[in-house]
Amino acid sequence: MIAxxxxxxxALIKPGWKFGALLVLSIAxxxxxxxxxxxxxxxxxxxxxxxxxxxxxxxxxxxISLAVILSVVFILLGIQTDWLxxxxxxxxxLTMCLLAYSVSLTTKFxxxxxxxxxxxxxxxxxxxxxxxxxxxxxxxxxxxxxxxxVYVEVREAQHARGLANNPLAVTVPLVIRSLRIADxxxxxxxxxxxDSEPAAFRR
Amino acid sequence: xxxxxxxxxxxxxxxxxxxxxxxxxxxxxxxxxxxIGANGAGKSxxxxxxxxxxxxxxxxxxxxxxxxxxxxxxxxxxVGFVFQNPANQIIMPIVSDDIAFGLKNLSLPKAERTQRVNxxxxxxxxxxxxxxxxxxxxxxxxxxVALASVLAMRPETIIFDEPTTMLDLRNRLAFQHEISKLxxxxxxxxxxxxxxxxxxxxxxxxxxxxxFDGQPADAIAHxxxxxxx
Numbered sequence: 001m002i003a004x005x006x007x008x009x010x011a012l013i014k015p016g017w018k019f020g021a022l023l024v025l026s027i028a029x030x031x032x033x034x035x036x037x038x039x040x041x042x043x044x045x046x047x048x049x050x051x052x053x054x055x056x057x058x059x060x061x062x063x064i065s066l067a068v069i070l071s072v073v074f075i076l077l078g079i080q081t082d083w084l085x086x087x088x089x090x091x092x093x094l095t096m097c098l099l100a101y102s103v104s105l106t107t108k109f110x111x112x113x114x115x116x117x118x119x120x121x122x123x124x125x126x127x128x129x130x131x132x133x134x135x136x137x138x139x140x141x142x143x144x145x146x147x148x149x150v151y152v153e154v155r156e157a158q159h160a161r162g163l164a165n166n167p168l169a170v171t172v173p174l175v176i177r178s179l180r181i182a183d184x185x186x187x188x189x190x191x192x193x194x195d196s197e198p199a200a201f202r203r
Numbered sequence: 204x205x206x207x208x209x210x211x212x213x214x215x216x217x218x219x220x221x222x223x224x225x226x227x228x229x230x231x232x233x234x235x236x237x238x239i240g241a242n243g244a245g246k247s248x249x250x251x252x253x254x255x256x257x258x259x260x261x262x263x264x265x266x267x268x269x270x271x272x273x274x275x276x277x278x279x280x281x282v283g284f285v286f287q288n289p290a291n292q293i294i295m296p297i298v299s300d301d302i303a304f305g306l307k308n309l310s311l312p313k314a315e316r317t318q319r320v321n322x323x324x325x326x327x328x329x330x331x332x333x334x335x336x337x338x339x340x341x342x343x344x345x346x347x348v349a350l351a352s353v354l355a356m357r358p359e360t361i362i363f364d365e366p367t368t369m370l371d372l373r374n375r376l377a378f379q380h381e382i383s384k385l386x387x388x389x390x391x392x393x394x395x396x397x398x399x400x401x402x403x404x405x406x407x408x409x410x411x412x413x414x415f416d417g418q419p420a421d422a423i424a425h426x427x428x429x430x431x432x
Contacts, residue, residue: 005333109296109297109300110303135294138295141296142294142295142337142338146290149338184286184291184292185292185294187256188294191256191279191283191292192304192308192356193279193305193356
């Protein structure tokens with residue numbers, strides 16, 4: 001989940017601190033066994049999300065999906081182990097997800113990429129290029145909805161031709177159209193001055 | 204604004220055994236230039252030659268003192284390109300980040316990037332789209348964002364490859380209006396003949412050659428005649 005502009009107090013905190021805190025808290029949640037403490041932290045995470053000035057329309061659907069998944073987890077764990085243990089597990093997962101939403105929805109995507117580039121900077125020592133990895137990551141996020149759109153179009157076209165349940169009939173045009181998108185996007189990258197040549201090889 | 208001349212000298216482009224463009228010799232100095240022709244005639248290849256996305260198999264393409272075969276990177280800073288399908292041109296998930304992408308490639312400082320992004324969005328009256336996720340934009344909005352991402356880089360020439368093909372009438376008119384306002388040179392490859400009415404010069408490309416070169420009305424008449432033949 002990405003956000004462009006958030007004006008809450010959480011947006012003022014540096015991304016490194018927020019993601020660091022999220023990591024530490026997520027680990028700490030698994031060291032805590034008291035359900036009352038877990039419940040308190042869960043309430044704090046709810047308060048954080050409610051006060052983070054996020055667009056609730058944007059997270060309504062993910063929250064509903066999360067509730068459904070965690071309900072299944074709660075029931076299965078409750079049957080397999082005991083209900084208190086199931087409650088603890090669900091509280092941990094729910095708290096982590098809400099904290100992650102609070103962090104990601106109050107951090108500009110560009111700032112997240114910059115942080116990712118910093119974290120990935122050691123890959124330089126093994127010949128990697130953090131900027132290229134960050135670009136690949138952002139383009140993955142950018143093009144997932146586009147590929148989904150292409151998939152729906154291809155599937156509709158195949159349905160119209162009576163090829164409703166033929167995975168090959170969907171896969172082949174999907175791959176071909178994806179490659180065409182990749183080709184055009186590569187041209188666009190060139191046209192917009194992106195230098196894909198690693199620094200070490202630049203003349 | 205003093206615009207550098209574009210010269211194509213004995214330019215041919217070949218893909219395998221197929222001659223896509225054959226011995227093109229033209230100089231482009233006007234501010235509004237249209238390129239029309241049938242599908243597969245070589246229009247898109249011609250447009251891609253002008254900013255070094257395609258290099259000539261023979262001959263040379265010069266923009267001012269620079270040639271595309273030797274100075275493609277510098278030329279791409281001067282010559283922007285708006286593609287037919289804006290969805291494939293928008294690289295970043297957030298609109299303002301996408302417009303800033305090209306500026307980052309120009310190594311501009313962050314403050315200047317932000318200023319240019321805001322200015323360009325304001326110029327095109329799309330400031331309200333700044334924080335939108337790219338995939339949620341309509342076709343018309345995506346084309347405006349694609350134009351903004353090119354304009355922000357302040358090129359001297361902008362090439363449009365069939366920019367209105369995927370737009371409805373309202374968005375087409377809006378986009379046409381934006382093109383007419385540009386201070387830059389605009390070279391528009393199109394099937395939309397109405398766009399070309401106010402242009403200074405129109406090239407008709409047929410089978411990889413410039414079949415006609417002149418005023419829009421004459422060029423369109425020539426193209427219509429050729430299409431009916």
